[in-house]
Amino acid sequence: MKGNEAIGEAAVCAGCLNYFAYPITPQSEVAEYLSRRLPEVGGTFLQGESEVAVSYMLFGASAAGERVFTTSSSPGISLMAEGMSYLSGAQLPVVIVNIVRGGPGLGGILPAQSDYMQAVKGAGHGDYHVLVLAPAGVQEAVDLTIDAFTLAERYSNPVLILGDGMIGQMMEPVEFPDPETIPPPQPRPWATTGMKDRRQNLIRSLFLSPDSLEYNNMHLRAKYDAMERDEVRYESYHAERKMDVLIVAYGTMARICKTAVDVLREQGLKVGLVRPISLYPYPMQVVHEAAQKAKDVLVVELSTGQMVEDVHHAVAGSRPVHFFGKTGGNIPPPDRIADEVRKLLVKKPGKSRKTGRKS
Amino acid sequence: MRTIFEKPDALTDKITHYCPGCTHGVIHRLVAESLDELGLRERTVGIAPVGCAVLAYHYFNTDFQEAAHGRAAALATGAKRVRPDLILFTYQGDGDLASIGMAETIHACNRGEKITTIFVNNAVYGMTGGQMAPTTMPGQVTTTSPAGRDVAECGQPIRMAEVLSQIKTPGYIARVAVHTPAHIVKAKRCIKQAFKYQAEGRCYSLVECLSTCPTNWGMTPIESIKWVEETMMPYYPLGVKRTPDEGEGG
Known part of the structure; x- marks a missing residue:
């Protein structure tokens, strides 16, 4: 199944029957798929007038008590940035999928990882985070999309799936879980569903008094602390023992790096990989500990260097952190990455740490 | 004892923050x-x-x-x-609806969303301190048009009720005023009709209410009422502009 269509079906499988979106390459197939699929299951499909409007249709639908999601790509996510700030401030569970394309501006339509900063550091204004999950293949995109709805409700917070054009466009075999095994939507007693005899339910991000805004922001902070404690996800590949080089990469790039690790290990080189799956919360501790087992750390991204800043933060100067990135939609093959690793292993007379260790 | 007048259930007991002479309170009551x-x-x-x-x-x-x-739309x-069973209404001013929210407004109307919009047009940005709005009258002095609105630079004030009347999707579009008891009675009729159409699942509805802003107009409440009558109403003609039963009305 094509990645984009699989993501659409994953949402249906998760019991999310409400989808609002605006077309943009390379993820328009999600909307095309759901425009056929959702009417079959009695769901709501609406093509909005812009990504700005779509982000607030999500707001209205979530606040009215229903599971809801959208998909878009980089320029569209920029337009939803305002909405993400409001959704976060108002603590509304929604799922947003970004099938990243190259930027800045219109950039291109080929795969990229150049929206990492936007995703994990906050696209919009204010003190907020969205939970960010990055799949490395179609099956994982399905699994994470399904989980995203539960996580969004657990934290009453937006969850962002950060894929890329490769994941959206490629076809892979995929299995959908039995819907019975998926946690049902959580009750939303706070939703605006008509007052009847209860007190008013009010969904807002406006807190005019300093104390009430601080209270709200500290409550958000407590949620982020809980996410950082409980929702860190990663994959460790040959990174448990001593290594010459630790590679850190996520998403599609990590998948290619995995092949590079296999190639290098066949040649007897000690190379491992940590693949962050949750980008916020970032697996800081995991990357730090893996780095202690390596002599050098190499970060590989489809960008000119974004996640590398978090790796620097995690490694905290304890090991040299190197970077290799390709951009514009260029995707380095495993051999190219293996070359980058080998460069780090080349003996540097006089000042090479490797030489130093042997002498 | 027989109660002959009381506060609507749909209003709370809170004292509003609106300025003296502002007609938001009247419009709130008509909605309620x-x-x-x-x-x-x-x-x-x-x-x-x-x-x-x-x-x-x-x-x-x-x-x-x-x-x-x-x-809001x-x-x-x-x-x-x-949740089609819910009754949705937006309550928006002119900067909100006719400037930054123009796209959302037009498209909600064009899709025929079964929602009701109460559009309060007082020809100025109120909360931010009296800046020029898309509906500010020609020559009107605001904090961002200190020499008066220059239509050569800023265009003519936009007539939202007429703009939305051009849309072919069935809808209910009306413009009312609330500065005299007689106008309030007519306004109530239109606002109630707007909600009735929604409750019946008929169509999108919008009621534009010409409103006063003595604070930012720099007028007394009495002068403001006169300004609505003499300056706004000739440019913003009142009436039901369109009903779902017709194409374009008058």
Whole structure:
């Protein structure tokens, strides 16, 4: 199944029957798929007038008590940035999928990882985070999309799936879980569903008094602390023992790096990989500990260097952190990455740490 | 003892923050009376704007969502599409609806969303301190048009009721004023009709209410009423512009 269509079906499988979106390459197939699929299951499909409007249709639908999601790509996510700030401030569970394309501006339509900063550091204004999950293949995109709805409700917070054009466009075999095994939507007693005899339910991000805004922001902070404690996800590949080089990469790039690790290990080189799956919360501790087992750390991204800043933060100067990135939609093959690793292993007379260790 | 006049159920007891001579309070009451009379209060969700009515949720005795500037119609769309049984209304000023929210407004109307918009046109940005709005009158002095609105630079004030009347999707579009008792009675009729069409699942509805802003106009309440009558009404003609039963009306 094509990645984009699989993501659409994953949402249906998760019991999310409400989808609002605006077309943009390379993820328009999600909307095309759901425009056929959702009417079959009695769901709501609406093509909005812009990504700005779509982000607030999500707001209205979530606040009215229903599971809801959208998909878009980089320029569209920029337009939803305002909405993400409001959704976060108002603590509304929604799922947003970004099938990243190259930027800045219109950039291109080929795969990229150049929206990492936007995703994990906050696209919009204010003190907020969205939970960010990055799949490395179609099956994982399905699994994470399904989980995203539960996580969004657990934290009453937006969850962002950060894929890329490769994941959206490629076809892979995929299995959908039995819907019975998926946690049902959580009750939303706070939703605006008509007052009847209860007190008013009010969904807002406006807190005019300093104390009430601080209270709200500290409550958000407590949620982020809980996410950082409980929702860190990663994959460790040959990174448990001593290594010459630790590679850190996520998403599609990590998948290619995995092949590079296999190639290098066949040649007897000690190379491992940590693949962050949750980008916020970032697996800081995991990357730090893996780095202690390596002599050098190499970060590989489809960008000119974004996640590398978090790796620097995690490694905290304890090991040299190197970077290799390709951009514009260029995707380095495993051999190219293996070359980058080998460069780090080349003996540097006089000042090479490797030489130093042997002498 | 027989009660002959009381506060509508759909209003709370809170004292509003609106300035003396402002007609927001009148419009709030007309909305609340309409919801009560149609028996809709218990399933109504209001969408508060950014602007003077940002705190409207304190005054209405219904569930509320508070929107970003201009996005109220998108929130209402999202809520109504997933919960068609709810009654959705947005309450928006001229900067919110006719400037930053123009796209959301036109497209909600064009899709025929079954929502009701109460559009309060007082020809100025109120909450932010009296800046020029898309509906500011030619020559009108505001804090960002200190020499008066220059239509050569800023264009003519936009007539939203007429703009939305051009849309072919069935809808109910009316413009009313609330500065005299007679006009208030007519305004009530239109606002109630707007909610009635929604309750019947008929169509999108919008009622533009010409409103006063003595504070930012730099006038007394009495002068403001006169200004609505003499300056705004000739440019913004009142009346039902379109009903779902017709194409374009007058």
